Amino acid sequence: MALFLKKIRQSAEIFQVTDTSNMLGAGLNIISNGMLVLKELGLENEIIENGSIVKDGVFKNAKDSRLAKFRFTNLKKYQSPAVNIKRKALHRILLDKLNEENIPIHFNKKLSGIR
Numbered sequence: 001m002a003l004f005l006k007k008i009r010q011s012a013e014i015f016q017v018t019d020t021s022n023m024l025g026a027g028l029n030i031i032s033n034g035m036l037v038l039k040e041l042g043l044e045n046e047i048i049e050n051g052s053i054v055k056d057g058v059f060k061n062a063k064d065s066r067l068a069k070f071r072f073t074n075l076k077k078y079q080s081p082a083v084n085i086k087r088k089a090l091h092r093i094l095l096d097k098l099n100e101e102n103i104p105i106h107f108n109k110k111l112s113g114i115r
Contacts, residue, residue, distance in 0.1 A: 002103050003041050014098065015109040025087035029054060032078035039080055046093050051085030 002012035030038070030047065038044055057070040072082040098105055 003097060003101060006101050006103060007041075013104045013106065015106045015111070017108070017110055019107045020095070027084050027086045028090070029057065029082060029084050030090075031057070031082045032072060032080045035080035035083060041097065043093060043097060044080060047083055047085055047090065048081065050089045050093065051083040054082040054084055057082065 002014055005012040030051075035044055035047070038047055055071065055073050057072060059067045059069075061067055072078060075081065095105070
């Protein structure tokens with residue numbers, strides 16, 4: 001959100017409850033509509049370079065029964081590929097972009113109220 005606000009010449013600051021060393025987690029899948037958002041911010045290529053393009057996606061329940069299957073290969077329809085990426089890599093890419101745009105990030109902060 002802060003990056004989009006910057007694009008329309010609005011100031012923004014980010015307040016994060018954890019510190020930068022708390023980038024735990026495995027990977028995640030950014031489907032095509034999410035990648036279109038990141039493309040608008042100029043981050044699509046870097047995310048693809050640091051991740052893996054996904055051709056198919058399958059949702060299963062706890063009993064390993066298939067609930068749904070999706071194909072992400074139709075770029076005419078989706079306009080951007082789905083990508084698997086490590087959470088830490090995505091976090092680094094976003095932090096680098098925020099720093100490049102001079103958007104302040106405050107770590108170890110908690111919301112205590114709204115004025």
